[in-house]
Amino acid sequence: MSGPSRLSTRDLERLSAYLDGQLAPGEAAGMEARLQDDSALRETLEGLRQTKAALRSLPSLRPPRSFTLTPQMVGIRPRRPAYPALRLATAIATVAFMIVTGLDVLTQGLSRFALGAAAPAPAAEQVMLGAAPELEGTAVEESPPLERSVAGETPTTLPALQAFAEDAQAATPTSPVGYGGGMPSQETQAGTPDGIGGGGPLPTPAPGVGYPPLETPTATPTPTPTPTPTRTPTPTPTPQPVAAEPQVPADGGVSGLGPIQWVELLLGAAVVTFAVFSLWFRRES
Amino acid sequence: MDEAALILEAQRGDLDSFNRLVLAYQTQVYNLAYRIFGDANSAADAAQEAFLAAYRGLKAFRGGSFRSWLLRIVTNICYDELRRRKRRPAASLEAILESEVDLEDDGAGLRTSGPLRPEAAMEQAELSKAIQDCLNRLPDDFRVVVILADVQGYDYAEISAVAALPLGTVKSRLARARLRLRDCLQRFRELLPAAFRLEDEAAP
Numbered sequence: 001m002s003g004p005s006r007l008s009t010r011d012l013e014r015l016s017a018y019l020d021g022q023l024a025p026g027e028a029a030g031m032e033a034r035l036q037d038d039s040a041l042r043e044t045l046e047g048l049r050q051t052k053a054a055l056r057s058l059p060s061l062r063p064p065r066s067f068t069l070t071p072q073m074v075g076i077r078p079r080r081p082a083y084p085a086l087r088l089a090t091a092i093a094t095v096a097f098m099i100v101t102g103l104d105v106l107t108q109g110l111s112r113f114a115l116g117a118a119a120p121a122p123a124a125e126q127v128m129l130g131a132a133p134e135l136e137g138t139a140v141e142e143s144p145p146l147e148r149s150v151a152g153e154t155p156t157t158l159p160a161l162q163a164f165a166e167d168a169q170a171a172t173p174t175s176p177v178g179y180g181g182g183m184p185s186q187e188t189q190a191g192t193p194d195g196i197g198g199g200g201p202l203p204t205p206a207p208g209v210g211y212p213p214l215e216t217p218t219a220t221p222t223p224t225p226t227p228t229p230t231r232t233p234t235p236t237p238t239p240q241p242v243a244a245e246p247q248v249p250a251d252g253g254v255s256g257l258g259p260i261q262w263v264e265l266l267l268g269a270a271v272v273t274f275a276v277f278s279l280w281f282r283r284e285s
Numbered sequence: 286m287d288e289a290a291l292i293l294e295a296q297r298g299d300l301d302s303f304n305r306l307v308l309a310y311q312t313q314v315y316n317l318a319y320r321i322f323g324d325a326n327s328a329a330d331a332a333q334e335a336f337l338a339a340y341r342g343l344k345a346f347r348g349g350s351f352r353s354w355l356l357r358i359v360t361n362i363c364y365d366e367l368r369r370r371k372r373r374p375a376a377s378l379e380a381i382l383e384s385e386v387d388l389e390d391d392g393a394g395l396r397t398s399g400p401l402r403p404e405a406a407m408e409q410a411e412l413s414k415a416i417q418d419c420l421n422r423l424p425d426d427f428r429v430v431v432i433l434a435d436v437q438g439y440d441y442a443e444i445s446a447v448a449a450l451p452l453g454t455v456k457s458r459l460a461r462a463r464l465r466l467r468d469c470l471q472r473f474r475e476l477l478p479a480a481f482r483l484e485d486e487a488a489p
């Protein structure tokens with residue numbers, strides 16, 4: 001049957017499906033038979049075929065960018081920033097700990113030199129002893145100046161000592177971080193006039209007896225929170241400990257902590273906490 | 286890792302796995318959107334939105350063809366945007382102006398293998414522009430179906446899944462879209478390669 005030039009919708013659909021090979025075998029055979037007879041049908045089929053070919057010729061375009069999603073886009077709170085933040089907090093707490101400890105040492109030195117056998121010094125020593133009893137000998141070091149001050153040779157030495165102590169204090173800010181490295185020399189400076197004034201046996205450096213240097217904990221991000229070493233190694237005159245020894249345990253225990261020691265304790269604890277968390281987050285991420 | 290494993294990982298919230306799926310399908314998703322809109326910016330926005338929606342709705346994917354599921358998402362996003370533009374003709378005009386510009390360099394992103402002769406490249410670009418122009422004139426429903434079938438080359442079953450249409454509707458829309466495109470392309474017949482030329486009587 002030769003159809004009219006204008007195709008019915010049904011025929012158009014069949015022709016289109018035939019073009020795509022989507023007619024059932026029986027229907028396809030029927031369509032082929034009709035195409036033999038119907039030139040208009042053939043013409044339409046050809047038009048559709050060419051249209052399809054033209055559309056297929058459209059190039060596949062490269063996307064202008066990648067559409068991969070970022071954690072921000074999907075609202076996932078990124079975990080990684082926790083690590084740098086904690087690392088920074090550890091560093092800040094460490095530096096603060098070092099500065100406070102340094103100030104503590106300086107003020108102790110000051111008070112010891114200026115006020116003689118005032119309470120703070122033994123209290124601090126007590127803390128040191130309580131935290132690290134094996135350093136008992138080192139606590140002893142602190143007494144010689146006291147002893148000497150008590151002996152109070154001449155009042156004229158005091159201003160000189162204060163001046164030295166102030167010098168030392170003024171020197172600290174220049175190297176707060178490198179405190180461990182810088183301080184011993186300052187201590188020695190302060191100690192020298194003391195030795196001269198006291199006329200006693202000039203302290204000879206005894207490295208073996210010295211405190212575990214403060215720098216050890218501060219150099220690593222996980223310093224121990226114990227405020228044990230509040231002083232750097234000072235020259236230890238061996239004969240004097242005996243006299244000084246009784247003073248140390250005489251004072252109170254932890255209750256004897258001054259405000260600055262509390263700050264040291266808290267800062268030390270903060271350093272350890274931050275360091276532990278930062279290590280944990282680093283492993284997590 | 287195969288697709289099913291990646292989907293499973295992505296469903297558990299693994300963004301890296303999902304992004305591997307994105308990389309695998311982004312060209313198809315982008316090209317479908319590009320042919321629906323006829324402009325690169327709208328297509329990129331739709332593709333991005335589609336992948337975001339897919340990630341968020343991944344738990345709702347219950348097997349079957351992941352590609353169909355993705356293409357359906359991007360198709361719906363395109364429909365929504367087209368409807369929005371009809372409500373706001375200003376945005377529509379802007380898109381048309383953008384598309385004019387984009388169509389100019391349609392040939393620039395060709396993935397054809399090997400360098401084309403300059404004239405051939407120009408002809409290809411002109412032809413692409415003409416075809417896209419004809420596609421843009423189709424009703425949205427027709428356009429999506431004919432793009433899926435003839436530009437992307439999917440079979441009827443997949444088109445039915447992507448466009449959420451019964452098979453019969455797919456067939457009828459495709460036939461009518463092809464007929465309209467044939468008539469539209471007559472105007473550009475000098476651009477068509479000999480093999481496509483509509484007046485050629487190369488019938489069997």
